[in-house]
Amino acid sequence: xxxxxxxxxxxxxxxxxxxxxxxxxxxxxxxxxxxxxxxxxxxxxxxxxxxxxxxxxxxxxxxxxxxxxxxxxxxxxxxxxxxxxxxxxxxxxxxxxxxxxxxxxxxxxxxxxxxxxxxxxxxxxxxxxxxxxxxxxxxxxxxxxxxxxxxxxxxxxxxxxxxxxxxxxxxx
Amino acid sequence: xxxxxxxxxxxxxxxxxxxxxxxxxxxxxxxxxxxxxxxxxxxxxxxxxxxxxxxxxxxxxxxxxxxxxxxxxxxxxxxxxxxxxxxxxxxxxxxxxxxxxxxxxxxxxxxxxxxxxxxxxxxxxxxxxxxxxxxxxxxxxxxxxxxxxxxxxxxxxxxxxxxxxxxxxxxxxxxxxxxxxxxxxxxxxxxxxxxxxxxxxxxxxxxxxxxxxxxxxxxxxxxxxxxxxxxxxxxxxxxxxxxxxxxxxxxxxxxxxxxxxxxxxxxxxxxxxxxxxxxxxxxxxxxxxxxxxxxxxxxxxxxxxxxxxxxxxxxxxxxxxxxxxxxxxxxxxxxxxxxxxxxxxxxxxxxxxxxxxxxxxxxxxxxxxxxxxxxxxxxxxxxxxxxxxxxxxxxxxxxxxxxxxxxxxxxx
Numbered sequence: 238x239x240x241x242x243x244x245x246x247x248x249x250x251x252x253x254x255x256x257x258x259x260x261x262x263x264x265x266x267x268x269x270x271x272x273x274x275x276x277x278x279x280x281x282x283x284x285x286x287x288x289x290x291x292x293x294x295x296x297x298x299x300x301x302x303x304x305x306x307x308x309x310x311x312x313x314x315x316x317x318x319x320x321x322x323x324x325x326x327x328x329x330x331x332x333x334x335x336x337x338x339x340x341x342x343x344x345x346x347x348x349x350x351x352x353x354x355x356x357x358x359x360x361x362x363x364x365x366x367x368x369x370x371x372x373x374x375x376x377x378x379x380x381x382x383x384x385x386x387x388x389x390x391x392x393x394x395x396x397x398x399x400x401x402x403x404x405x406x407x408x409x
Numbered sequence: 410x411x412x413x414x415x416x417x418x419x420x421x422x423x424x425x426x427x428x429x430x431x432x433x434x435x436x437x438x439x440x441x442x443x444x445x446x447x448x449x450x451x452x453x454x455x456x457x458x459x460x461x462x463x464x465x466x467x468x469x470x471x472x473x474x475x476x477x478x479x480x481x482x483x484x485x486x487x488x489x490x491x492x493x494x495x496x497x498x499x500x501x502x503x504x505x506x507x508x509x510x511x512x513x514x515x516x517x518x519x520x521x522x523x524x525x526x527x528x529x530x531x532x533x534x535x536x537x538x539x540x541x542x543x544x545x546x547x548x549x550x551x552x553x554x555x556x557x558x559x560x561x562x563x564x565x566x567x568x569x570x571x572x573x574x575x576x577x578x579x580x581x582x583x584x585x586x587x588x589x590x591x592x593x594x595x596x597x598x599x600x601x602x603x604x605x606x607x608x609x610x611x612x613x614x615x616x617x618x619x620x621x622x623x624x625x626x627x628x629x630x631x632x633x634x635x636x637x638x639x640x641x642x643x644x645x646x647x648x649x650x651x652x653x654x655x656x657x658x659x660x661x662x663x664x665x666x667x668x669x670x671x672x673x674x675x676x677x678x679x680x681x682x683x684x685x686x687x688x689x690x691x692x693x694x695x696x697x698x699x700x701x702x703x704x705x706x707x708x709x710x711x712x713x714x715x716x717x718x719x720x721x722x723x724x725x726x727x728x729x730x731x732x733x734x735x736x737x738x739x740x741x742x743x744x745x746x747x748x749x750x751x752x753x754x755x756x757x758x759x760x761x762x763x764x765x766x767x768x769x770x771x772x773x774x775x776x777x778x779x780x781x782x783x784x785x786x787x788x789x790x791x792x793x794x795x796x797x798x799x800x801x802x803x804x805x806x807x808x809x810x811x812x813x814x815x816x817x818x819x820x821x
Contacts, residue, residue, distance in 0.1 A: 241528060242566045246615055246658055252440070253661040260433070261424035273436045277443070284444045336423040343421050362418035390414050399413045 567614020
C-alpha cells in the first residue's frame with residue numbers, strides 16, 4: 238500500500254513508542270477537549286518530517302507537540318478575539334490556565350512564573366526530562382535552560398515556602 | 410529525586426489521573442487514516458478541497474464507528490461485532506473509476522506469483538526471476554535469477570533490501586534493489602531429530618529485523634528472525650500455530666497466518682489455525698480469535714477469512730484485536746490499499762462446490778470504502794485467475810494466469 242514500507246514501519250514503531258508520552262504532555266498543557274487533536278496533529282507532522290527525526294527522538298517529538306499546542310492556543314485566541322470584538326466584552330486576564338485539579342497553592346505558584354520558567358520546571362517535573370533533553374524541546378541551550386530552571390525553582394520555593402534543597406534536577 | 414519542589418509538582422501531575430480509554434484507539438485510527446489518505450491523486454484544487462472535506466467527514470465517521478464498536482464489543486465473549494451492528498453515519502463514497510492500461514506478459518517460465526511495490530518500482534516474483542518493472546508503465550528494468558523455482562512466494566522490503574521467502578524452500582533470499590543482484594542466500598532450516606522444517610511464504614520487516622515463517626511436521630511451526638546486519642538468525646525461533654504462512658507487520662505487531670498441516674504421522678494438525686500475533690519487542694505470542702490472511706491498511710488489520718470460498722469475508726480488526734466490521738466479499742483472495750480504498754481480488758466461481766472447476770471471466774476486482782466498511786461500485790471482471798494485487802502511486806497491478814493486468818486511477 239505504502240510507497241515505502243520501511244518509512245511506514247518506522248513511523249508505526251515511533252508512534253507506538255511515544256504516543257503515550259505525547260498524550261501525557263498534551264494532558265498537562267491543554268484543555269481535555271484539545272488533547273487528542275494535539276496528539277494527532279503532532280504525529281501528522283512527524284509523518285511529514287520523518288526523515289528529520291533525530292536521536293534521541295523524544296525531545297524533538299515534544300518540541301513538535303509544543304509548537305502544535307502553540308498553534309492551537311493562537312487559533313483559540315483568534316477565535317476569542319473575534320468573539321470579543323463582536324460582543325465588546327474584554328476579559329480581565331489572559332495567560333496560563335492551570336490544568337483542572339491542580340491545588341490552588343501550586344496553581345498560584347506556577348502562574349507567578351514566566352512562561353519560560355514554568356515550562357522549564359514542568360518539563361523536568363511532569364515530563365521527566367533531563368535538563369539537556371528539555372533544552373531541546375524548548376529550543377535553547379542547555380546552560381540557558383538550567384538558568385531558567387534554577388530561577389523557576391527558587392521562585393516556587395519562595396511562593397510555597399518549601400525548604401530549599403541545593404540538590405535540584407538542574408544538577409543532573 | 411531529592412528535590413521537594415520537583416516532588417511537590419510531580420504529586421499533582423494531571424496526567425496521573427487521566428484515563429484516555431477509547432480515545433487512544435480513536436486517535437490512532439484517525440492518524441493512520443490521514444497518512445493513508447495522503448496518497449490521493451493530485452487532482453484540481455477545487456476537487457481536492459471537496460475530497461479533503463469528505464475525508465474529514467469520513468475520518469470522523471471512522472472514529473464514531475470505532476468507538477461505537479468498542480463499546481458494543483465490551484460484553485461480547487468473542488470480541489466480535491456483527492456488521493449489522495455497526496452504525497454508518499455517512500453515505501458510502503463514490504467508487505473510484507479505473508482505466509485499463511496495457512497488460513504485461515513476462516513470458517514463460519515467468520508466471521507472476523507475488524507483487525511488491527517499492528518507490529517507483531513494481532517487483533514481481535516468478536518461479537525463475539525476480540523482475541523489476543517501472544510501476545507507471547510496466548517496462549522491465551531488470552531480472553534477477555532466483556534459484557529453486559519457487560511457487561508460493563512472499564516478498565518484503567526492509568533494511569535497504571528486497572527479501573524473498575518461498576514455501577518449501579530452506580533459504581531466505583536477499584536482493585539489492587540498487588544493483589538488482591542476489592546478495593545473500595540465508596539458510597534458515599535445520600531439520601534434526603525427526604523434525605522437518607521448511608520456510609513458509611511469510612516474510613516481513615519490523616523493528617529492524619526480518620521475520621520469516623517456518624513450517625514443520627510437528628504441531629507448531631515457528632517464526633525465525635534474521636539480523637539484516639549479519640544475515641544470521643537471531644534469538645530463539647518463536648513458536649506459533651500450525652503451518653504458519655503469511656507474516657505481516659502492522660499496528661506494532663507481527664500477524665502470522667496459521668494453516669492446517671499434515672503432521673509426521675500423516676494426520677492433520679489438531680491446532681485450530683487461529684492467527685498468531687507477536688510483539689516484536691518482547692517476542693511474546695498471543696492467539697487471536699480469528700484466522701485468515703492478514704493485510705494492513707487505514708490504521709487497521711484486514712483479515713481475509715475463508716479466502717477464495719463463496720462464504721469468504723474480510724474482518725476489519727483494530728490494534729487491540731477487536732473486530733470492527735465483517736464485510737462479506739465472496740471468494741476474496743487478496744487485498745491492497747491505496748487512493749482511499751481497499752482493493753480486493755476475488756477468485757473465479759466454480760462449476761462444482763467440492764472441486765474447483767473454474768468458470769472463465771468470473772474473477773472480479775472489488776473496492777471497499779474504508780469509512781463505511783462497505784463494498785462499493787460494480788465488480789470489474791478480470792480475464793485471469795488473480796493471485797496477487799498491488800496498489801501504489803495511483804497504479805493498480807494484478808498478477809495471475811501468467812500475466813500482469815494494469816489499471817490506472819482516473820479522477821472521474
